[in-house]
Amino acid sequence: MLDTGILAFAFIGLIAFASQWLAWRVKLPAILFLLASGLIIGPVMGVFDPNKLFGDLLFPLISLSVAIILFEGSLTLDLKEIRTQRKVVQRLITVGAAVTWVVIAATVHFLFDLSWELSILFGAVTVVTGPTVIVPMLRTVRPNADIGNILRWEGILIDPLGALLVVVVYEFIVAQGQSEGVMSGFLAFIEIIASGTFFGLAAGWLLGFILKRHWVPEYLENMATLTLVFISFSVANMLAHESGLLAVTLMGMWLANQKDIRIGEILNFKEHLTVLLISGLFIILAARLTLDELIALGWLPLILLGVMQFIARPLSVWLSAIGSTLTWQEKTLLSWISPRGIVAAAVSALFAIKLEQSGATDAQILVPLTFSVILGTVVLQSATSRPLARWLGVAEPPPNGFLIVGANSVSRAIGKELTKNGVQVLLTDSNWDNIRAARMDGLKTFYGNPVSEYAEQRLDLTGIGKLLGISPERSINTVAGMRYGNEFGQHNVFAMRTSIDARLTDKHIDGEEHRGQYLFADHLTYSKFSSLLSQGAELHSTGLTSEFTYDDFSNQNGKEAIPLFAVTPDGKVITCLIGKSFEPEAGWKIISLFRPPLVAATS
CATH class of the missing domain: 1.20.1530.20 (Na+/H+ antiporter like fold)
Structure with a gap:
């Protein structure tokens, strides 16, 4: 008793x-x-x-x-x-x-x-x-x-x-x-x-x-x-x-x-x-x-x-x-x-x-x-x-959308290109200027901390099933990855490397089960991505066919185009990850970051 x-x-x-x-x-x-x-x-x-x-x-x-x-x-x-x-x-x-x-x-x-x-x-x-x-x-x-x-x-x-x-x-x-x-x-x-x-x-x-x-x-x-x-x-x-x-x-x-x-x-x-x-x-x-x-x-x-x-x-x-x-x-x-x-x-x-x-x-x-x-x-x-x-018939299909942590210039560029390809995105940030800029771009936003109790009750995740941690603050990406890892599954949690991450050795870096899988290319940190955008780099989508394969795309553009995502005909998004194979097929679209010299050619 x-x-x-x-x-x-x-x-x-x-x-x-x-x-x-x-x-x-x-x-x-x-x-x-x-x-x-x-x-x-x-x-x-x-x-x-x-x-x-x-x-x-x-x-x-x-x-x-x-x-x-x-x-x-x-x-x-x-x-x-x-x-x-x-x-x-x-x-x-x-x-x-x-x-x-x-x-x-x-x-x-x-x-x-x-x-x-x-x-x-x-x-x-x-x-x-x-x-x-x-x-x-x-x-x-x-x-x-x-x-x-x-x-x-x-x-x-x-x-x-x-x-x-x-x-x-x-x-x-x-x-x-x-x-x-x-x-x-x-x-x-x-x-x-x-x-x-x-x-x-x-x-x-x-x-x-x-x-x-x-x-x-x-x-x-x-x-x-x-x-x-x-x-x-x-x-x-x-x-x-x-x-x-x-x-x-x-x-x-x-x-x-x-x-x-x-x-x-x-x-x-x-x-x-x-x-x-x-x-x-x-x-x-x-x-x-x-x-x-x-x-x-x-x-x-x-x-x-x-x-x-x-x-x-x-x-x-x-x-x-x-x-x-x-x-x-x-x-x-x-x-x-x-x-x-x-x-x-x-x-x-x-x-x-x-x-x-x-x-x-x-x-x-x-x-x-x-x-x-x-x-x-x-x-x-x-x-x-x-x-x-x-x-x-009123249940959402399998959630393919992205919750993007951060509404900075990198997040907005990625969000706009994903939206053009029919992929749902939701940008969240505690910085009002970033949120305002995202809304001006026509992107859906949530003003606040995505791991707060306020977000727990008010963050609408309908159609959202993946997390992109694109905040320049690595701690925010890690905490968000820990919070949504159980919600979305660890395999659907991704984060962009910061400059600090790039300098850390394995014994100092956060575990993948906490911060998520690293995005894109080994050399493409948040700072590098943001710098390229400020110099005129842009994101564009390229369709692949049986005549124009991914190998043809790579040979044509070389290192001047950095692949980020691939979108399948049924709307599924494949993310390019560091250390993982990336093999888009015919009928898919590739979303890539084109360096300034190639922007005019792809526009």
């Missing part, structure tokens, strides 16, 4: 890490393994009892954890992104969310004989999907770009909006419980909303004011942010009971929509903290369940899952897609994928505890019912979405 604090925390940390690592390896949502771990050590084996271990600290621990999770989620809610996304996304998070809410609330009310208040609250809880569940599923399913973008942005935007909806619904229920009559309940509700709104916006403005004037050194910005989150949460709760979650949600939204405030470092810190809190919190919440609670639900959760899967979600999607260019196949897959995630679990557990403490005995069903929905949606959709996408 884990009844000592130090041993319990160490054990939870070990299980959380193992669950997250296993999820990363098999490319499935971590929530599956966290849920299974919590159920095994809690209700199944009985070796971990959170109520006994934490006692009176359990409620404030969950409250503060949920506050941080909601704050981090709301930091990603830039209102400009809502306006710039396609109409179907906007409708999914408004009309679609409302339809899902109503259908689920009505189903739960009649199916489980819950009060309308609790049914409406549960409906609001299960509106939320979230990127922590959607993104790993998209990596496995690999639907086409339209479907992938819609699901990804729906998950990002509905996460904080759905949580805000839950907070508002709960606070209206609390307001009614704290007063007599509908009018008094409404006034109490207004008081809670006013308190949360005021302190949330005030805290957001204050933190922004401090950050803009650099009153706090960079290494203390995260500490200052976390402190203000706790202060706004606790002060709002003190003045108006249960208004703290609304306050921290609005605080994050305020910061996310300020143009002159850099929140990248704060968001990175909060993302790491949120992963830690989510992992531990989910294990604790799952361990609180009892076998009796799960057994008492019987077969009714399967009926609820069927309603959600075959009525609520399809109705939401088809109404939201009215007037769009989506085909019926795309709408069908969108209607199938909508897994519930960690925010739903955490929020339901928090409000269930609060409602039970206020005397609402029926609230105890919220947690096991929410966990049943999470488990059902994630398992069912993870197992069936890929075959369904293939059957509908």
Whole structure:
């Protein structure tokens, strides 16, 4: 029995890490393994009892954890992104969310004989999907770009909006419980909303004011942010009971929509903290369940899952897609994928505890019912979405595109020539000038670090299956190679040698399993490639035939043309590698770097 604090925390940390690592390896949502771990050590084996271990600290621990999770989620809610996304996304998070809410609330009310208040609250809880569940599923399913973008942005935007909806619904229920009559309940509700709104916006403005004037050194910005989150949460709760979650949600939204405030470092810190809190919190919440609670639900959760899967979600999607260019196949897959995630679990557990403490005995069903929905949606959709996408014909073909690390002049030249040959490329860089230049060239880009948690949730890898490390910083290429080696396979990770690499001996150079296979020719380092481009060198494609073979090409151009890639008739790209044979065949195209004297002849 884990009844000592130090041993319990160490054990939870070990299980959380193992669950997250296993999820990363098999490319499935971590929530599956966290849920299974919590159920095994809690209700199944009985070796971990959170109520006994934490006692009176359990409620404030969950409250503060949920506050941080909601704050981090709301930091990603830039209102400009809502306006710039396609109409179907906007409708999914408004009309679609409302339809899902109503259908689920009505189903739960009649199916489980819950009060309308609790049914409406549960409906609001299960509106939320979230990127922590959607993104790993998209990596496995690999639907086409339209479907992938819609699901990804729906998950990002509905996460904080759905949580805000839950907070508002709960606070209206609390307001009614704290007063007599509908009018008094409404006034109490207004008081809670006013308190949360005021302190949330005030805290957001204050933190922004401090950050803009650099009153706090960079290494203390995260500490200052976390402190203000706790202060706004606790002060709002003190003045108006249960208004703290609304306050921290609005605080994050305020910061996310300020143009002159850099929140990248704060968001990175909060993302790491949120992963830690989510992992531990989910294990604790799952361990609180009892076998009796799960057994008492019987077969009714399967009926609820069927309603959600075959009525609520399809109705939401088809109404939201009215007037769009989506085909019926795309709408069908969108209607199938909508897994519930960690925010739903955490929020339901928090409000269930609060409602039970206020005397609402029926609230105890919220947690096991929410966990049943999470488990059902994630398992069912993870197992069936890929075959369904293939059957509908909306799954991406084998990914032949390139994720190019760096948007410098070399990356842009390679990206443009690959694009001309029908090869998909995505350039990523943290240098805005490079990104802007790439966009001016018509290339698809991602502004940010490709190995950040931000990229983990927002980097669209649809159609991408290979990595080109073309950053002049060798460490960036190596880290990216380590990160995407498991994603794409080590044989699909490549890097260009830098000048430093060329000078290093074998005992000092990074291993190929980390940085990838070296590109092109032994003498062609990044600096040399960039220098040749500045002198007028250009990339061109040359078709091979049975009359004009690769040997003829080599004899004609000699050392003045450096082969880089070969593109087969079916669009597969063969990369020229140092120390490896390169033998293009008839019907293929060769992409080569032509030195300045040959540029005019090939133009």
